[in-house]
Amino acid sequence: MYNDRNITRLIxxxxxxxxxxxxxxxxxxxxxxxxxSLLYENxxxxxxxxxxxxxxxxxxxxxxxxxxxxSIVADKRYFYFSMVRNPYTRVLSGYLNKIENTTAxxxxxSEFLKRYNLSSDARVTFDQFVDLIxxxxxxxxxxHWRPQHLILGYSILPPSYVGYLERFSIDMPEILNVIFPNAxxxxxxxxxxxxxxxxxxxxxxxxxxxxxxxxxxxDFRVLxxxxxxxxxxxxxxxxxxxRNLNKRTEFRRHxxxxxxxxxxxxxxxxxxx
Numbered sequence: 001m002y003n004d005r006n007i008t009r010l011i012x013x014x015x016x017x018x019x020x021x022x023x024x025x026x027x028x029x030x031x032x033x034x035x036x037s038l039l040y041e042n043x044x045x046x047x048x049x050x051x052x053x054x055x056x057x058x059x060x061x062x063x064x065x066x067x068x069x070x071s072i073v074a075d076k077r078y079f080y081f082s083m084v085r086n087p088y089t090r091v092l093s094g095y096l097n098k099i100e101n102t103t104a105x106x107x108x109x110s111e112f113l114k115r116y117n118l119s120s121d122a123r124v125t126f127d128q129f130v131d132l133i134x135x136x137x138x139x140x141x142x143x144h145w146r147p148q149h150l151i152l153g154y155s156i157l158p159p160s161y162v163g164y165l166e167r168f169s170i171d172m173p174e175i176l177n178v179i180f181p182n183a184x185x186x187x188x189x190x191x192x193x194x195x196x197x198x199x200x201x202x203x204x205x206x207x208x209x210x211x212x213x214x215x216x217x218x219d220f221r222v223l224x225x226x227x228x229x230x231x232x233x234x235x236x237x238x239x240x241x242x243r244n245l246n247k248r249t250e251f252r253r254h255x256x257x258x259x260x261x262x263x264x265x266x267x268x269x270x271x272x273x
Contacts, residue, residue, distance in 0.1 A: 008263050010153040011072075013143075015065040017043065018073055022179050023249070024065075025082035027151050028144040029093045030165050031172075035083060038172065040064065042180045069263055074256055077248035079178055080157075084148050085165040086225050086232050087216035089196055092203055094144040095129050108142055126203045134215045147215075149222045160247035162223075164235055178245050197232075204229060 015024040015036060024039060026032050043064040085093075098108040113122055116132050124132075138147045152158055161178075163171030176183035209229045213220070220227040226234040 006153070006156060007259055009151075010156055011069055011259075011263070012067055013151060014067045014071075015039070016067060016071045016078075017064055018066070018071070018076070019043065019064060020179050021077065021248075022079040022081070025080070025152060025159050027082050027084060027148060029090045029097070030083045030085040030148075031168055032083070034168075035172065036065070038176060039179075042176060042184050045180075045184050069256065069259060072251050072256060074253040075250055077250055079161070080159050080249040081161040081163065081175055082152055082159045083163045083165055083168075083171070084152070084223050087148070087219045087223075088200065088204070088209070088212060088229055088232055090148070091130070091133075091145050091212055091216075092126070092199060094142075095126055095203075096199070098142075098144055099124050099129055100126070108144060112142065127205075127208055130208050130211050134211050138215075147219050149218050154222065157249070160244050160249055162243060166233055166235060174245060200229065200232065 010025075013026045015026050017023075017039070020043065022039075024035060026036070098106060099112060101109075110120070112118075113120060113124075118124065133141055133145055139150060141147070143151065152162070161175065163175060173183070173185050176185065213227045213229075217227065219225070224236045226232075226236075228234075
């Protein structure tokens with residue numbers, strides 16, 4: 001079952017382009033900044049003819065993307081896609097980037113410390129971090145480590161194509177070539193996680209592996225990943241996780257009207273990152 005809160009969360013994660021008829025479902029810690037940068041650069045190329053790696057503006061208002069209910073055009077055929085990542089490496093990436101990183105303060109870390117009644121200068125170890133998130137209701141977790149099957153909205157409107165970060169150099173060009181004629185494939189496409197296996201060895205032990213395996217069991221099953229840490233690079237897409245480059249998603253007018261009645265008004269017409 002889904003409710004107005006689930007629909008609101010889903011749409012706020014949309015990155016909609018009506019110019020090129022696609023919706024990217026923004027899934028944090030799965031190459032999302034790189035993906036949005038590639039989409040943005042290709043949007044610029046097809047508008048200006050310029051090939052450059054300009055990076056992504058920090059505010060969604062300064063990008064070609066929209067993420068409001070009113071941005072969705074009824075009966076328009078969208079290529080609707082997202083990207084996923086092995087739960088083991090995604091949780092570790094979220095911890096390293098948002099919690100352990102001491103080079104700069106960030107809102108995610110501040111909210112995390114406040115939520116779990118920790119001091120503002122507390123140093124949270126990885127095993128402590130895992131214990132805290134595994135004791136929290138999945139839907140209440142921060143988007144950077146919330147279970148991906150919840151983010152992808154499988155009970156509401158699953159993407160027609162889901163790529164794998166582990167196959168980024170293969171899957172992302174396929175996505176870009178579906179959306180853009182003569183897609184520009186910059187060096188960003190070859191991006192891979194650096195020293196991923198070494199980091200896993202450093203931060204994981206059997207106890208931590210077991211906790212993440214149990215807590216994210218549905219992600220492993222739905223997304224087609226092995227739940228063994230030793231098989232972290234193994235992928236076998238399940239029948240639930242769709243990978244159809246030819247499918248297009250249409251939002252019927254009656255469906256959008258129904259959502260308008262369910263979604264709080266403040267989320268219908270404004271964009272949030």
